[in-house]
Amino acid sequence: MTSRTKYLLDESDLPTTWYNVIPDLPEPPPPPLHPGTREPVGPDDLAPLFPQALIAQEVTQDRFVDIPGEVLDVYRLWRPSPLYRARRLERALGTPARIYYKYEGVSPVGSHKPNTAVPQAFYNAAEGIRRLTTETGAGQWGSALAFASATFGLECEVWQVRASYDQKPYRKIMMETFGATVHPSPSKETAAGRAVLEKAPDSTGSLGIAISEAVEQAAADPDTRYALGSVLNHVLLHQTVIGEEALLQFAQAGDTPDVIVGCTGGGSNFGGLAFPFLREKLAGRIAPVIRAVEPAACPSLTRGRYAYDFGDTAGLTPLLKMHTLGHDFIPDPIHAGGLRYHGMAPLLSHIYELGLIEALAVGQQECFAAGVRFARTEGIIPAPEPTHALAACVQEALRCKETGEEKAILTALCGHAHLDLPAYAAFLAGRMTDNELPESVLAESLAGLP
């Protein structure tokens, strides 16, 4: 064991391929269905929304997909990202565990989202598209697509969930600084938005509604496509650069992870970190426990149903087989805006059903307590989303303290909180609740499954 704190890779170690876990699974995930025919959707159904290259990646059976040189060029602005050993946190916890975190906050917008925003913008630009639309919750994804669009000369229009638009003015400014246009969602610009506003003029919005708005706009204009920041296979594919780098960094450290934890909103940062390790596990080379962590207020994996459901509220998307709380479900406005989504990536849902990963839900107070502890020891204030992973990390490290086990724990620190600081103010002032999801609310929303 070396005593280093930071594991950096050289630019030449930047992965040149993304990893597709699907061919390595014992069975393939169920396909998306057309809501009318309930038949599997084909490329033509998706063409109004996505460029051909991404549609191809969505269904590819190749284990590895080449990363275009133009994308690598932009990745190099911040990648490879560092892997840290959290020695100061370990000491503060008095644990024999070794805690490692892969830090994606070094990206232009402070999270893992540009890993997929950049290739999405690239493929759209390459196919002559002029404008991208998208939704954003926490604002991380909207910022990422704004940055990526600026890079490849695309216009970018973002529907930002109203609650976050109002609470997080800094995110909007960041998107505008990168040249994007930002609308609060629900908005009057779309039929989907107007329908919501008619029933609930004060609606604070949800990711599901914002997706409907962005999809509607893209479908209506042949020069415009839609970009999704999580959930889909191609998004998880792009995020595997995280795990591929982490594998190299663990080799550098001369260590092997026993436990891998990550937070799951739509599943992309978690899948991105975990899939390359899952490949090694399926090949019998390592045997880590892999654990997804979600908020108690929006527990799609642990309390949702595994069923076909829409990806958005208005029902404009194909039906996806996933763990879902129901597409009508509007989660409480917890501070981890990026985890407020009713569904979970179909690929991750499938892998969970196969028993290859575990899941648990955590209340937000425990998460922020872990976040503050982390900030005061490691110096990075974690975004509200990855505080969920850190809370699970702390749980594991404290178990190791009791049992004396010297486990190596790896977590995805998928973003910093610079633009989410009001959440910490609420926590420090004792103004934060755990927003548990009542059984009755869940039952009602599941009753609306298609």
Add this chain to the structure above:
Amino acid sequence: MTSRTKYLLDESDLPTTWYNVIPDLPEPPPPPLHPGTREPVGPDDLAPLFPQALIAQEVTQDRFVDIPGEVLDVYRLWRPSPLYRARRLERALGTPARIYYKYEGVSPVGSHKPNTAVPQAFYNAAEGIRRLTTETGAGQWGSALAFASATFGLECEVWQVRASYDQKPYRKIMMETFGATVHPSPSKETAAGRAVLEKAPDSTGSLGIAISEAVEQAAADPDTRYALGSVLNHVLLHQTVIGEEALLQFAQAGDTPDVIVGCTGGGSNFGGLAFPFLREKLAGRIAPVIRAVEPAACPSLTRGRYAYDFGDTAGLTPLLKMHTLGHDFIPDPIHAGGLRYHGMAPLLSHIYELGLIEALAVGQQECFAAGVRFARTEGIIPAPEPTHALAACVQEALRCKETGEEKAILTALCGHAHLDLPAYAAFLAGRMTDNELPESVLAESLAGLP
């Protein structure tokens, strides 16, 4: 020439000494004077404010000062910091110049300030001090000391310039997340604050006033010391890790800087980057032009007087020989809060008088235009302070475009703007002015020199 974009150092390349430029200068800088006797101040005069180790560093004649292991341990959380080649910006400008930036935004608080906050907190803790007081303008320095204090178990109390306290609530939350207590300045807690509020109840404050408040509190309590985030010799000393690393990184790149530009508030990030290169220049090994950039609204080097003046508004500090606009001067509330200081580091002022560096002043609109251009190409939104350096960088790169010169330009990108985004909103909305300093205002404030 390699085609790499990012020059990373290994942890083992982290400098283990700070560099003191004073013994290498043709003559030493004039000493600080006691305001009563006008005699040079001795260690005893400073003991109520600073620990012995820092007082010794303030006057040391050693060329190199060892960095304690405990400090290196914390530096390793983010150091060595990266040096980037701004290829995308170069392409956008169409310049034959090579533009490099040393990026300090990777630190826990997003700027270079922790480079000195960490050793300052360490030396205070080592001498049994329990509490630190300080001022902060932009909030970068207060956040840095809050983080460093948390690391070494010290209490930390910060007086934040009122204008910034009101405009930048996120900075206050960051300081509180790291465990500090924050007061707006002028405050009712101190005699200096009350005196200002009596004359001007709506005062938006200044760094000079906030320093008076923090100094007054420290001097009144034997367990408390004061920490200054810029201006003094020991602060510039600690910041030389920036330049030492950059020297190694230029060697990696196989290149040599022809022009070095940095922004100057109190002079610490500029000195920290420039002094190691100045050493090499004085030794005849390289010959870069070294250029300080200040805001047109607060132009101490280019329009101030080189004279003895107080470091604070109430006149509690020793007299410092420096370029000053007068200690009563209250700069316009430009967005670069960290550049709103009436004086310039005595050491940097002296070096400027010796003709070893150049200086220029830039209006803030040109700065933010450079900042937006940088963000959309390089993906990092620069803090308002280093946009000044970037504006000068762009000027130089465009001159190269005209002349065809292939100069290598090095700049200090000393922080990111995540907590300063409202400044970009003002710029994008066309609500920003240049706040030139009228001759009459300057003359009046210089008339108040002691």
